[in-house]
Amino acid sequence: MLGDVRVRSRVGFEPERRGSHPYLPIDFRILHCQPESAGPVSSRKIRRLLSFQRYLHCSRASRGVATHNPLHILDHDYTGQAKCMLEKVGSWNFDIFLFDRLTNGNSLVNLTFHLFNQYGLIELFQLDMVKLRRFLVMVQEDYHRQNPYHNAVHATDVTQAMYCYLREPKLSKSLTSCDLLLGLLAAATHDLDHPGVSQSFLIKTNHYLAALYRNTSVLENHHWRSAVGLLRESGLFSHLPLEDRLNMERQLGSLILATDISRQNEYLSKFREHLDKEDLCLGNAGHRHFILQMALKCADICNPCRPWELSKQWSERVTDEFFHQGDVEKKHRLEVSPLCDRQTNSVGQIQIGFMTYVVEPLFNEWARFSDTRLSRTMLGYLGLNKAGWSGMLEEQQAAVAPETDPATPDDDDDDANSKVLPQGSEES
Structure with a gap:
């Protein structure tokens, strides 16, 4: 059971100050904002939230600041161009930056919804389209727009790459509908609510997430639990049996946790071992799941x-x-x-x-x-x-190499010898 998954709320409490390092009053909701838009940060205003982003949206609304509307109606010309791009969503040269502009910053919602529909997952799993769209909008909102890299566009890029891998012959003829669903969900949520800093930063600043996950796969655990929180909040799978929902949440976590770069060698060694032995059998559910993990790892760093x-x-x-x-x-x-x-x-x-x-x-x-x-x-x-x-x-x-005066022949010889002989060596 995922007992620590909480429904998000504006009401929070102070992070506990434990460990040898003092807690730093760094507000991750505005970490990558421009300096002029970020006012002084008080540690009392930093809340323990499942989503940093949701609090930012709420606080902006309470101050009367206009926020980006993910459901903004697009100009018809732009909608047409975006639809044309989606017809070639399986192309490796897919320009995700252009697609994000054409969808007015809603690339993750539009692309993921399109892929769910293309694979027939909405009908197969009897998904409520309103709930699905609401879930995808919340996912997109909970990526930090101000992050230069770990934002919703990156999630869209990873989802598009994952789709390209799912279409590869070995996978396309072996994966089940549940595998496809989990693969796309994991790609779309794999960096959910990323604060724009590394795990080591969270640990050395004594952030509560580091304590919560005991300094182990801190970010990946948070992405997973955040995704589960949104699934439950949206009720996307509420019509499925409880056992199926919990199993799906666990498998989603296994995929997202595989993106921890600190475990790269562990997964790569296992992959090599399977390939050397030629014992991968995609008729085996465990082997299919492992290949999904490797596909997500590739998609995550395919730039x-x-x-x-x-x-x-x-x-x-x-x-x-x-x-x-x-x-x-x-x-x-x-x-x-x-x-x-x-x-x-x-x-x-x-x-x-x-x-x-x-x-x-x-x-x-x-x-x-x-x-x-x-x-x-x-x-x-x-x-x-x-x-x-x-x-x-x-x-x-x-361009930056300093200009030097021409050296004498003797200087050249000495210089050459000094480069060839290790320090402390004697000439023969």
Whole structure:
């Protein structure tokens, strides 16, 4: 049972101040807002909420501030263009940024609803379309719009990628309707209510979520429980037997928890072992669920495998979010997290490292499992993007390289020797 899932409310209470680090009065609801729009933050105003976003919407409404309406009626021309894009939703070159603009910021609602309808899930599971739309709107609202990267557009991008993987031959002929439902739900909610900072940040600032989940998969546990809260609040599956609902919630959690990047090697090693033994049987429910986990992991970090014009935007967005966290850590005199110091890191450096040590190993194994045109296309884009960032880094380094005076021949010889011989070595 998920006993700690609570119905969201504006009424909260102060976070408990435990541990060796003092609680920092950082309001995650406005963390990535522009400085001019963020007033002074009082620790007394920070509430323990299942959703930071819902409180922000409520507080804006109480102050008479206009909020974005996710059900805003679109201009007919834009609606037509968005519908045309959805006809090619299975294309790997799908421009999610354009689609989000055409849907007036409602890409997650429109794309996910379309996929549910396309797979016939609404009819198969006898879903109330009003409840489904209400659920998707709440999901979209609970992503932090001000986050440069972990926002509803990222969730839409992951959902579209997940759809591409679900259509791959090995999966399309093996997955059940329940697998498809869970795969799309997990993709849409996998980063729900993400505060725009890392797990290590929550731990070292003694945030209540870190204490609640005992410093283990803190964000992923929160995303899962937030998703369950919305499912229950919307009543989307209220017509199903209790046992089926609870089982669905557990499997949803298993998928979302698999996106914890700190467990990357664990899942990758298991995947390699299955592929080496050639013992994956998609007729087995457990094996199908594991492949769904791997598909979601791929979808979550597939940005480096997209075309350059899309991949570059995502790279800049995630780095912007990293650097903003680093700025907050410096402001509060905390140790700056890896990759979060804008003075010592660059977009290119971060991306090349990420591609080399995280993305490439995962997608090489996925290509072993699904040797298709899509898997080869993704690896092709990955290689091109990696070369693109390497080229940009070389240009930047050449531009800032200090000019030196020509050295004498003797100086050149000494310089060459000093590069060849390790420190402390003797010349032969």
